[in-house]
Amino acid sequence: MESLLAASSSLPAAAFSPPSSLSSTSSSPHALRSAVAGAARAVRCSAAKDSILYALEHDEMFNSAEVIQWESGKSINSIAAAQGIRIRRRCRPRYPSEGSGADKAVPRNMLEQIIWDKEVEVSQRKAKKPLQKVIESSQHAPPARDFVGALTAAYSRNVAPALIAEVKKASPSRGVLREDFNPVEIAQSYEKNGAACLSILTDEKHFQGSFENLETVRNSGVKCPLLCKEFVIDIWQIYYARSKGADAILLIAAVLPDLDIKYMLRICKNLGMTALIEVHDERELDRVLKIDGVQLIGINNRSLETFKVDTSNTKTLLEKRGDLIRDKGILVVGESGLFTPDDVAYVQNAGVSAILVGESLVKQENPGQAIAGLYGKDLLH
Ligand SMILES: O=P(O)(O)OC[C@@H](O)[C@@H](O)c1c[nH]c2ccccc12
Structure with missing residues (x-):
């Protein structure tokens, strides 16, 4: 673990991403665990510390292959780039004196901008409510509803794709979609007219959504399972979403390296939540198909990098990988740009x-x- 300690303490705070290393099933020797605890103390980044300590507290075990990747001291950006992920994490320093020049960087596209803004937002939210507190709140939430079960039942009832209807006020590509926006009224009217599940956008800055919307819809008597539509970069957001009543959460493969997806899937499972894993191209789909425990894949017809919508994306990807997806029993959600019968x-x-x-x-x-x-x-x- 020497290299881990060296790497983590030489990086600017928050430049180290432990979720990429904390999922596994095999047991680990005591020596490794205490070394990891030492690493947690040495890491200045609170996100890293939280995740490591959480994993230890909950007796998460470490699989040796994953620890090696972590131990190599590679930054999350180089791990992500090796998987074909173009979105870079900015890893904003916590103190100006810890700046690495990254502050001068310019985002390459809207998704990268959103993720960089999200890093700031999440660190501010965590400062107000640390991981341990949000875990406690999530434990007091009413049990999660069966998102996949609701989709399957609606599909066989209607012999048509089940509907996840989105409560969406605005988007960066389309601007404000609805001025007179009452999330509860919209949610109730979707449910009344046969939606199987609802998706609630929670990003404030770019989509004018909010966690308050998620919470008020959950408390309004709506029975449909709810998807928290977020840009997840940290496990904190998953617990927070659960504490606000989410039954499912979006994980975007264009943003998250494989190990983060695995780790987050495991957390979702522990919380009784469903993960909708979103892909946009063949490489992302192939990465996700190699991960165990995936139940639901969304194929986005809209590129979050260019905003171009192309419905044939769903068809092309399913022509290529449909058999494998069916063999694995995974349900596919067609996302975005659908207007007509x-x-x-x-x-x-x-x-x-x-x-x-x-x-x-x-x-x-x-x-x-x-x-x-x-x-x-x-x-x-
Ligand atoms: O409004 P549309 O074109 O029907 O799309 C809905 C949904 O697919 C879209 O909002 C979406 C898909 N993936 C996302 C990820 C983040 C934010 C938004 C999205």
């Missing part, structure tokens, strides 16, 4: 079991009634 039929024929729709519903005067227009028929409850 033809669009729904197109992705259904491509092999999706569910669709995630925001704009085409939320822009209509009555978002719930717009569901029948989208499907060309009423959906059954």
Whole structure:
């Protein structure tokens, strides 16, 4: 663990990403565990410390291959780049004196901008409510609802892709979609008109969403399972989402290296939550298909880097990997840019079991009634 200690203490705070190293099933020797505890103390980055200490407290074990990757002292950006991930983490220093020049960097695209903003937001939120506290809050939340079960039941009821209807006020690509935005009214009207699940955007800065929206929808009597639509970069956000009533959470493969996805999936499982793992291209899909325990994959027709929407993305990826996906029993969600019954039929024929729709519903005067227009028929409850 010498190299870990050396690497971690020489990096600017927050430049070290422990989630990439903390998932496994094999047991670890005591010596390794105490060395890791030492590393946790040596790491100045509170995110790193939290994750390490959490893992220790909860008796997480370390798999040797993963520890080697961690031990190599590689930065999260080089691990991510080796997996084809283009989004860089900014790893903002906590103190100006710890700056590494990264502050002068300019984001390459909107997704990278969002992630850099998210790093700042999460560190501020964590300063107010540390991981341990948010874990405690998550333990007081009512049990998570069965997201996948709701999708499967709706699919067989309607012989049409189950609907995850999105409560979305705005987006960076489309601006404000709905001025008169009442999340509870929209959620209730989606549920009444046959949505199987709801997606609640929680990013404030770029989507004008909020965790308050998630919480008020959860407390409004809506029964549908809820997806927290967030840009997750830290396990803290998963516990926080659960504490606010989320039943599922989005994990974006374009942002998260494989080990983070594995670690986060495991946390979701412990919390009874479903992870919707979003991919946009073949490389991301192949990475995700190698991970055990994935139940739900979303294929986004919109690139979060360029905002280009192309519905044929779902079809192309399913032509290539549909058999493997079916063999693994994974459900696929077709995401974004769906407006008409033809669009729904197109992705259904491509092999999706569910669709995630925001704009085409939320822009209509009555978002719930717009569901029948989208499907060309009423959906059954
Ligand atoms: O509004 P649309 O085009 O129907 O798309 C909904 C949903 O797929 C989209 O909001 C989305 C998909 N993946 C995301 C990741 C983050 C934020 C938003 C998204």
